[in-house]
Amino acid sequence: MAGVIANNYGSFPVVFVKGKGCTLTDVMGKKYIDFVSGIGVNCLGHAHPALVKAVAKQAKKEIHISNYYNSDVALNYVEKMLAASGYERIFFGNSGAEANEAAIKLARKYGWLVSEGQIASTSGAPAAKADKKRNVIVTLEKSFHGRTITTLMATGQDKFHPDCFAPFPEGFKTIRANNYDDIKTAFDDTVCAFMLECVQGEGGVNLVDAEWAKSAADAARKAGAIVIADEVQTGMGRTGTLFASEQLGFDPEVITTAKGIAGGVPMGACLFKGIVKDVFVSGDHQSTFGGNPLATAAATAVITELTKPGFLEHVTETGEYIRQTVKGWNLPCVKDVRGKGLMIGIDIEQSAGAIQKNCLEAEPLGLCISTAGPNTLRFLPPLVLTKKDADAGLAVLKKVLESVK
Ligand SMILES: *Cc1c(COP(=O)(O)O)cnc(C)c1O
Numbered sequence: 132m133a134g135v136i137a138n139n140y141g142s143f144p145v146v147f148v149k150g151k152g153c154t155l156t157d158v159m160g161k162k163y164i165d166f167v168s169g170i171g172v173n174c175l176g177h178a179h180p181a182l183v184k185a186v187a188k189q190a191k192k193e194i195h196i197s198n199y200y201n202s203d204v205a206l207n208y209v210e211k212m213l214a215a216s217g218y219e220r221i222f223f224g225n226s227g228a229e230a231n232e233a234a235i236k237l238a239r240k241y242g243w244l245v246s247e248g249q250i251a252s253t254s255g256a257p258a259a260k261a262d263k264k265r266n267v268i269v270t271l272e273k274s275f276h277g278r279t280i281t282t283l284m285a286t287g288q289d290k291f292h293p294d295c296f297a298p299f300p301e302g303f304k305t306i307r308a309n310n311y312d313d314i315k316t317a318f319d320d321t322v323c324a325f326m327l328e329c330v331q332g333e334g335g336v337n338l339v340d341a342e343w344a345k346s347a348a349d350a351a352r353k354a355g356a357i358v359i360a361d362e363v364q365t366g367m368g369r370t371g372t373l374f375a376s377e378q379l380g381f382d383p384e385v386i387t388t389a390k391g392i393a394g395g396v397p398m399g400a401c402l403f404k405g406i407v408k409d410v411f412v413s414g415d416h417q418s419t420f421g422g423n424p425l426a427t428a429a430a431t432a433v434i435t436e437l438t439k440p441g442f443l444e445h446v447t448e449t450g451e452y453i454r455q456t457v458k459g460w461n462l463p464c465v466k467d468v469r470g471k472g473l474m475i476g477i478d479i480e481q482s483a484g485a486i487q488k489n490c491l492e493a494e495p496l497g498l499c500i501s502t503a504g505p506n507t508l509r510f511l512p513p514l515v516l517t518k519k520d521a522d523a524g525l526a527v528l529k530k531v532l533e534s535v536k
Pocket residue numbers: 225226227228229231275276277278328332333361362363364365389390
């Protein structure tokens with residue numbers, strides 16, 4: 132069976148049959164602690180009763196109706212999401228890449244409206260010179276924004292731009308995160324948006340400094356550009372606040388989010404407000420499945436849990452607990468432990484792939500972990516991870532780190 136799925140992932144030869152909370156069970160009955168949660172997706176863990184109930188109940192009523200019409204579930208979700216986030220508009224897609232595509236189109240249209248003199252820019256500055264269109268999007272080196280041909284170009288890592296996929300779309304340039312010199316020259320009247328991840332996930336769990344992010348956002352707006360936070364991975368409570376941009380304090384005009392948003396049902400969203408809130412008009416951008424009743428029912432269950440008192444504090448505390456525990460081991464092979472909330476990166480001496488494989492194969496209990504680069508382990512456990520499950524998983528990791536050279 133595995134042989135007939137397109138060979139794009141290099142998947143491990145393990146077959147999971149079920150999950151409960153933070154534990155997965157394979158076809159042989161072996162259990163694994165899950166520090167991956169479907170790459171930051173299963174935020175409520177596996178088989179969470181509220182999520183299961185919401186999906187089952189909605190499946191009996193209506194799964195999909197198209198965006199020709201409204202559904203009560205989607206309308207109810209939008210109200211909850213906008214209230215929780217403070218944003219004014221939402222566009223639904225089905226993935227992170229699609230959420231970013233929506234943000235890119237929004238930014239380009241914003242830039243075009245400014246160039247045409249139809250709206251004022253974030254700086255209030257007049258339209259760009261007629262021969263200069265405001266359409267460049269500035270992103271960060273080491274960023275990751277998705278796998279469509281355009282979001283690949285937004286991604287600031289050359290390995291994602293091989294010749295075999297050329298030609299790539301124009302209108303993207305990168306600057307270095309936390310570099311003040313780059314801010315000075317990056318933004319001019321050709322730039323429509325500055326797009327950044329608050330913690331670079333795929334790029335190595337790299338933290339973006341709050342002061343720098345604010346300075347960069349200020350520089351972007353002074354040049355008339357909007358700011359987009361790609362919170363596909365950092366959003367929906369992953370870092371201990373609903374969105375990580377709240378902690379960095381640069382108040383983006385646009386937020387994109389996906390992974391955890393519906394607890395495992397495919398969904399992505401682009402949230403926007405203020406100067407760009409009415410940039411999209413009917414027909415500008417659409418998606419067949421976007422925000423369908425099944426996905427928004429699941430997303431409603433997720434946001435209801437996330438906004439319960441103490442939920443996000445638990446994320447912050449458990450993340451800190453894991454980082455302190457790993458640091459406390461004082462293992463010479465552990466070079467750095469970092470992260471925000473339950474988005475955690477650990478630099479190690481060994482090959483991250485070897486540690487990942489050995490954790491999975493550990494007996495009697497396995498551990499699922501992710502990597503972010505050749506020597507970086509990445510943990511994105513369910514946000515409901517208990518200390519007991521954290522300890523069980525960390526015990527597996529410690530043994531593997533001590534045994535693998
Ligand atoms: C995962 C990810 C994406 C892409 O999301 P898909 O759902 O795989 O399309 C985009 N941006 C960031 C920051 C991500 O972590």
